[in-house]
Amino acid sequence: MYAAITLFVLMCLTATTHAEHHQPCHAPNMTGFMTVISLKGEIRAFGAFTYESMGKKLRFRSNESHPTNTSLGLDLLMFFEEGVFYEIDSKNQSCEKKSLQSTLEPLDIPDDATFLSTLHSGSPSIEGEGLKINAWTGSMPELKGHYIMSVTMGCLPVSTLYFTESTSFLISNTDVELEIKDPDLLVVPSFCLGLPVEETPEGTVNSFLNEFM
Numbered sequence: 579m580y581a582a583i584t585l586f587v588l589m590c591l592t593a594t595t596h597a598e599h600h601q602p603c604h605a606p607n608m609t610g611f612m613t614v615i616s617l618k619g620e621i622r623a624f625g626a627f628t629y630e631s632m633g634k635k636l637r638f639r640s641n642e643s644h645p646t647n648t649s650l651g652l653d654l655l656m657f658f659e660e661g662v663f664y665e666i667d668s669k670n671q672s673c674e675k676k677s678l679q680s681t682l683e684p685l686d687i688p689d690d691a692t693f694l695s696t697l698h699s700g701s702p703s704i705e706g707e708g709l710k711i712n713a714w715t716g717s718m719p720e721l722k723g724h725y726i727m728s729v730t731m732g733c734l735p736v737s738t739l740y741f742t743e744s745t746s747f748l749i750s751n752t753d754v755e756l757e758i759k760d761p762d763l764l765v766v767p768s769f770c771l772g773l774p775v776e777e778t779p780e781g782t783v784n785s786f787l788n789e790f791m
């Protein structure tokens with residue numbers, strides 16, 4: 579009996595100590611869908627994404643025919659490691675190459691994020707009716723704001739809230755799979771090769787989030 583209680587207390591202590599030493603995990607290779615909603619209530623974009631974790635590469639193509647009036651038509655190929663991205667227009671085979679002033683990634687927890695808590699969405703005790711998530715927070719100095727990001731125990735991004743001076747966004751990820759289905763999506767299209775990086779006007783910040791503002 580005492581042994582059992584001691585063991586239980588020890589386990590609790592271990593769990594607490596563990597929680598205090600959380601290290602941000604990193605998202606794996608993924609394919610899935612992303613919805614970007616402004617907290618004014620507009621669905622800014624919905625579409626498929628492909629993410630490569632080693633190279634920190636992201637392709638996001640919004641689906642304009644998704645039934646919403648406010649969706650943006652976007653095709654973005656972002657290289658967070660290199661700090662550049664492409665705005666692609668496949669229809670007329672044109673492209674713009676720009677530098678990223680903020681390399682904040684929508685699908686990966688920044689290394690300097692602070693652990694908030696572990697939460698159970700839904701039910702923790704009914705099989706298949708709950709989702710255990712870790713919530714992280716941090717600031718975005720370039721965008722004068724902060725974020726709260728929640729991920730599954732396996733580091734799959736569930737949703738992120740972004741609060742900035744001018745606006746707020748919710749990014750929600752669904753139907754995530756642990757593979758890159760089409761690696762070609764992470765390759766710069768031939769019609770974009772050799773482009774110079776466009777000059778960023780004074781005072782402009784380019785980031786994934788800014789594409790939806």
Ligand SMILES: *[C@@H]1O[C@H](CO)[C@@H](O)[C@H](O)[C@H]1NC(C)=O
Nearest residue numbers: 606607629630631632758761
């Ligand atoms: C992620 O994808 C890249 C590119 O397809 C591949 O080189 C790498 O091995 C993959 N990583 C894992 C952990 O599967």
Ligand SMILES: *[C@@H]1O[C@H](CO)[C@@H](O)[C@H](O)[C@H]1NC(C)=O
Nearest residue numbers: 625626640641642643644645
């Ligand atoms: C875009 O959305 C429409 C309607 O939901 C769907 O039929 C179509 O397959 C989607 N296209 C892509 C490229 O995801």
Ligand SMILES: *[C@@H]1O[C@H](CO)[C@@H](O)[C@H](O)[C@H]1NC(C)=O
Nearest residue numbers: 620621644645646647648649
């Ligand atoms: C879509 O947006 C246009 C222009 O803002 C507006 O005139 C129209 O009523 C909207 N349609 C729907 C179904 O909300």
Ligand SMILES: *[C@@H]1O[C@H](CO)[C@@H](O)[C@H](O)[C@H]1NC(C)=O
Nearest residue numbers: 666667668669670671672673
């Ligand atoms: C391609 O289309 C976009 C928007 O429709 C336009 O801004 C751009 O100038 C076009 N580029 C070329 C090379 O036609």
